[in-house]
Amino acid sequence: MDGTVLIADDDRTIRTVLTQALTRAGCRVHATGSLAQLAKWVDEGRGDLVITDVMMPDGNGIDRIPEIRKLRPDLPVIVISAQNNIVTAIRATEAEAFEYLPKPFDLPDLMGKAGQALSRRPRRTSDAVDAQPELQGGPSDQSADPAMPLIGHAPAMQALFRMVARVLNADLPVVISGEAGVGKSMIARSFHDLSDRKAKGLVVLSAADPMDAALARIEAQVAGGSIIIENPASFDAAAQARLVGMIETFEADPEPSRSPRLISTMGEDPQADLAAGRLRTDLYYRLAGVTMAVPPLRARIEDIVPLARHLLARTATQGLPDRTLSDDAAALIRAHPFPGNVRELENAVRRLALTAAGPEITAAEVGDTLAQGLGADRLAHLGERATPVAERNTRQMPLAAGADTPLSDAVDAHLQRYFDLHGDQLPPPGLYDRIIREIEKPLLEIALDATGGNQLRCADLLGINRNTLRKKLTDLNIEVTRRRKLM
Structure with a gap:
């Protein structure tokens, strides 16, 4: 890899990691914590590639892309951001960023994108910089906008965000499919509210609407706008x-x-509706110019706790008490299957914001709220109220050092309680992958701790390839200490 890379990020650790990785790959690197300094380098004609964060102390990295493109149309820009929501993906795409990667990103992935960017543009020869100022800057506020309902770091959600960004302003009709409660209606509204049609009319049609009145509204209101069916x-x-x-x-x-x-929301299997005759074939194919599936919450486990905290922040802006989650409460929320998806999670969060006794929500309060959501008959079947994670681990699953309980017995007890939680119903589909992920994550975290964060030693300890370990760390979104964090 050859070329000069300009890095703008207010996190010194990220600047250091990227500088070392790109330098080892053969690049010249200039890093700063200031967008003003980045703009100065670009204006001077320096650099073959820009890597920039979004939220910086002196501005927004995406907002600077049009200026960069005006000065240097051939200079590619890679955007990195902890703002893992649909707006960031759309704005990066609209600004014609070369690539957008959510934090925490996989370093080999970013290196691959940097290599592609550098290989697709002419090399520059005059990139000497007299100094490489490492401007101090504390971590910027990377929290999500409380008004933004669509967030997600999970690969499935990031792929969805990219798809939305690519077709946002296309004229093709869109079908958004998924289970009840996953947020299909929010995404449908985003296609209108975030597009260049947002100033024009919007009409939402449902089966409850009288067709004559609905068609009259469309005729009167929606010239050049959007219709959500x-x-x-x-x-x-x-x-x-x-x-x-x-x-x-x-x-x-x-x-x-x-x-x-035309934007339509459908169930998780539109083809089943077609086969059963519930949906006209000619209607479906007129609506399905582009189809995209919204993943259920159980397929994005790593997003559950960040989403719960995001929803708590949003309830605070709506006049409810400002609450936070204790670690045990967050663990209990993460372990819940949420068959009702984001809608169920949002309802639970609102109840917790209203009923919690103090500013920090406890695991016992989460357990009570989730049990109430099961219904009285299932609660009776459980025979006991939910208990905090720490208490449950010590009382029901004794795995402390020196305990004689075999791991298989502890897993058996945990699985039996999980099935009991659903009463006479079966757990949601996908149980195998969910359980494997729940076991795999602590195994990787403990192995990393035991090897001091050395990924090569950790991979050897586990008996897996180092690249496989890296991929698992990314897929599981493992929150790690600085010494082993994938930047």
Whole structure:
């Protein structure tokens, strides 16, 4: 890898790690904690690649990209950010960033993207910088905007955000599928609210709406705007036929700019609705220009606690008490299957914000709230109230040093309680992967601690390839100490 890389990040540790990695790869590196210094280097014609954080003490890295492109159209910019929400992905795409990577990122992945960026542009020869100022700057506020409902660091959510960003302003109709409560309606609204149609009309159609009144609203309000159709499979046959006729009218309009964007939400398996005759084939294929699936909460376990804390922050902006989660409370929330997905989590968080006895929510309070959400019949089946994580670990699953309890017995007890939690119902699908992840994460964390954060020794201890270990650390979003954190 050859070229000069300009790094702007207010975290000195990240600057150091990236500088060392890129230097070892053969690059010249200049790092700063200031966007003003970065702009000065760019204006002087220095650098073949920019890597910038978003939230900086003196501005927003994405906001600087248009200025960089105006001065240096051929200079690629890689954006890195702990603002892991859909707006960041969309804004980075709209600003024509070469790549956007959420923090904590996988260092080999970033190095690969940097190599691609450097290989796709002409080399510059005059990049000498007299000094490489390491400007001091404390960590910026990387917390998510409380008004933003869509956040997620999990790979599945980041892939979804990138897909939304790519087609946000396209004219193609969009189908958003997924289980109940995953946030399909929020994403549908984002397609309108974050697009270049946001100043125009929006009409939401559901099966409960009288079709004549709905079509009249569309005619009056939605020229060039958006129409969200909620679960068209729930519309009766006559209403679906009216929808087909409406779309045909849009397609025949001699002024394409008047045609609205069609955004539809559907269940987790639209093909099953087609096969069962609940959804007209001609309607589906008129709506499914682009399809994207929203993952259930159990497929993004690493997002559950950050999302709960985000929702708590949002409730505080809505007039409810300002609360935080204790570590045991967070662990209990993370272990819950949340069959109702984000909607269930949000309901639980609102109840906790209202009913918690103090500013910090305890595990006992979380246990009570989650048990109430199961219903009285399942609570009776459990035979006891939920207990804090620490208490449960010592009383029901004795794994302390020197204990004689075999691991298999402890796992058996844990799994039996998990099945008991669901009463007469089976747990949600995907149980095998969820349990493996729950066991794998502490195993990797303890092994890393035991080897002092040395990933090569840790991989050897576990008997796996070092690259496999790196991938697992990223996939499991393991929060690690600075000495072993993947920057």
